[in-house]
Amino acid sequence: MISIKNLSKIYKSKDKMDVTAVDNLNLSINKGEIFGVIGYSGAGKSTFIRLLNRLEEPTGGEIVMDNKDMTSLNNQSLRNERQKIGMIFQHFNLLWSRTVFDNIAFPLEIAGVAKDERKDKVNELIQLVGLTGRENYYPSQLSGGQKQRVGIARALANDPKVLLCDEATSALDPQTTDDILDLLVNINRKLGLTIIVITHEMHVIKKICQRVAVMDNGKVIEQGEVLDVFMHPKEKTTRRFVQQVMGDQEEQSPIHYFVKNYQSGKVLRLHFVGETANQALISKLVKTFNVEINILQGNITQTKDGAYGTLYVHMDGNKEEIQNAIHYIHQTSVELEVEDHA
Amino acid sequence: MLRELFPNVVIEDLKVAANETFYMTGISVLGTLIIGILLGLMLFLTDRQGKTYKILNFITATIVNVFRAIPFIILILLLFPFTDWLMGTIRGPKAALPALIIGAAPFYARLVEIALKEVDKGVVEAARAMGAKTRHIIFKVLLPESMPALISGITVTAINLISYTAMAGAIGAGGLGDLAYRKGFQAWDFDVVFACTILIVIIVFIFQFIGDFLSKKIDKR
Ligand SMILES: Nc1ncnc2c1ncn2[C@@H]1O[C@H](COP(=O)(O)OP(=O)(O)OP(=O)(O)O)[C@@H](O)[C@H]1O
Ligand SMILES: [Mg+2]
Numbered sequence: 301m302i303s304i305k306n307l308s309k310i311y312k313s314k315d316k317m318d319v320t321a322v323d324n325l326n327l328s329i330n331k332g333e334i335f336g337v338i339g340y341s342g343a344g345k346s347t348f349i350r351l352l353n354r355l356e357e358p359t360g361g362e363i364v365m366d367n368k369d370m371t372s373l374n375n376q377s378l379r380n381e382r383q384k385i386g387m388i389f390q391h392f393n394l395l396w397s398r399t400v401f402d403n404i405a406f407p408l409e410i411a412g413v414a415k416d417e418r419k420d421k422v423n424e425l426i427q428l429v430g431l432t433g434r435e436n437y438y439p440s441q442l443s444g445g446q447k448q449r450v451g452i453a454r455a456l457a458n459d460p461k462v463l464l465c466d467e468a469t470s471a472l473d474p475q476t477t478d479d480i481l482d483l484l485v486n487i488n489r490k491l492g493l494t495i496i497v498i499t500h501e502m503h504v505i506k507k508i509c510q511r512v513a514v515m516d517n518g519k520v521i522e523q524g525e526v527l528d529v530f531m532h533p534k535e536k537t538t539r540r541f542v543q544q545v546m547g548d549q550e551e552q553s554p555i556h557y558f559v560k561n562y563q564s565g566k567v568l569r570l571h572f573v574g575e576t577a578n579q580a581l582i583s584k585l586v587k588t589f590n591v592e593i594n595i596l597q598g599n600i601t602q603t604k605d606g607a608y609g610t611l612y613v614h615m616d617g618n619k620e621e622i623q624n625a626i627h628y629i630h631q632t633s634v635e636l637e638v639e640d641h642a
Numbered sequence: 643m644l645r646e647l648f649p650n651v652v653i654e655d656l657k658v659a660a661n662e663t664f665y666m667t668g669i670s671v672l673g674t675l676i677i678g679i680l681l682g683l684m685l686f687l688t689d690r691q692g693k694t695y696k697i698l699n700f701i702t703a704t705i706v707n708v709f710r711a712i713p714f715i716i717l718i719l720l721l722f723p724f725t726d727w728l729m730g731t732i733r734g735p736k737a738a739l740p741a742l743i744i745g746a747a748p749f750y751a752r753l754v755e756i757a758l759k760e761v762d763k764g765v766v767e768a769a770r771a772m773g774a775k776t777r778h779i780i781f782k783v784l785l786p787e788s789m790p791a792l793i794s795g796i797t798v799t800a801i802n803l804i805s806y807t808a809m810a811g812a813i814g815a816g817g818l819g820d821l822a823y824r825k826g827f828q829a830w831d832f833d834v835v836f837a838c839t840i841l842i843v844i845i846v847f848i849f850q851f852i853g854d855f856l857s858k859k860i861d862k863r
Pocket of ligand 2: 467
């Protein structure tokens with residue numbers, strides 16, 4: 301859907317050093333997926349996303365979107381292409397002089413859509429983003445979350461193929477963030493829209509993205525399925541992002557630390573990787589086998605593709621029952637490590 | 643009572659003069675609005691990278707600065723030949739219009755430029771991301787989003803213009819300034835000066851009131 305080759309952007313400056321904001325970046329984004337780009341401040345994320353619709357002119361490289369070479373378009377065709385690329389912003393960027401209705405109608409006016417048609421489309425969008433009854437409010441009368449809903453409706457007005465989101469939830473509280481993220485997932489499913497999400501919050505990535513690229517210093521330093529990146533973060537920056545939602549894995553006590561506290565039974569380390577089927581594992585074990593399970597430490601998070609994380613438990617009971625329970629866990633997709641007490 | 647306070651005031655004269663002042667102010671505010679917004683847009687839109695832009699910006703800025711530097715009374719004299727050619731006369735309210743507009747438009751252009759600079763860059767960027775043309779950005783973003791500032795700017799300018807019309811009156815343009823000068827100063831009927839002053843203050847208040855009202859009504863921030 302979108303393929304980016306050797307993309308770079310250098311800000312030239314007379315008196316200061318040149319800044320390479322995006323450095324030889326390669327990426328390919330599939331149709332219909334929610335793709336995340338995460339990185340710390342100054343990593344070049346905003347520059348990158350603004351290169352995609354050429355709000356910023358690339359210094360070099362190639363962007364092919366839906367078989368169209370974006371970098372070679374002339375002004376007129378670029379404007380037409382932009383109508384098919386929605387964008388939402390951290391600070392919403394609504395026109396204060398227009399009502400909710402007129403803000404959403406704005407891109408339709410630009411595209412030259414007739415008035416009657418505009419009205420139908422806007423009403424449909426207002427319903428989609430859950431703003432029914434607020435048509436005639438001005439942005440100043442809305443909450444942050446509602447403003448972003450207007451932003452999203454506006455971005456969807458011309459039925460785009462791609463939606464670019466630059467820190468779309470960074471100005472919102474956690475609850476509102478989750479509501480907006482749910483809305484994005486909903487739209488992605490309903491409209492089959494490709495969404496590119498820029499953020500510095502791992503929470504956003506794990507909640508809605510299938511794939512993620514980690515940016516640092518203008519480069520993509522790591523990319524892949526969100527779960528893979530969670531499980532095997534290779535780069536230090538990536539590990540720090542994973543810690544944002546998982547806590548510091550290395551700070552967790554090793555398994556043998558627990559063992560010495562028990563005279564009997566076994567200590568189990570259960571590793572959940574994208575589990576949906578085995579989320580009720582513990583209660584199932586207790587019900588099926590005559591064992592007692594004591595949770596020692598754990599850290600589980602929900603990603604788009606299921607639960608991910610580690611759980612340490614102490615299992616006690618009759619030896620045979622424990623053996624059966626362990627055998628049962630082995631048959632599931634939950635990864636297991638067992639430590640006997642010495 | 644009024645007769646005693648203003649023994650030399652001829653109501654008919656006052657009416658004519660007030661009408662002339664209204665006429666000169668009204669038309670020149672309109673002219674200033676149009677030319678000022680054009681110049682202000684020029685200043686704002688050419689303020690960016692690129693050789694052509696730089697040159698255009700320099701030319702516009704120079705015109706604006708030069709005309710702002712000329713004192714109004716001198717500008718009138720300077721413009722006599724131009725006025726004569728354009729309006730076919732150098733006397734009366736009509737003849738004052740070119741000088742009024744040329745005198746006030748550069749000032750207003752700067753106010754317009756400031757107002758446009760205050761428009762949220764993010765909103766302009768959002769419009770560009772939607773595929774807006776420059777025309778859309780001007781008429782659907784820049785002007786509506788800066789409207790309260792544009793209105794309070796033209797209110798300030800209109801009040802300047804009222805005082806300009808009084809000055810223009812002194813050299814034969816008619817209006818309340820003219821009346822005050824001829825009857826009041828030359829004939830030493832001080833009550834006429836006083837009556838003219840009251841009327842001018844009332845006219846200023848009317849413009850100020852309308853301006854404040856519109857600016858507030860339009861502002862939805
Ligand atoms: N217009 C510009 N002129 C010069 N340098 C710029 C410009 N825009 C961005 N930069 C530089 O490019 C680098 C990347 O900036 P960018 O805004 O893309 O970072 P970001 O990852 O979006 O950061 P944040 O999370 O803070 O938004 C920074 O070093 C920044 O100073
Ligand atoms: Mg940014």
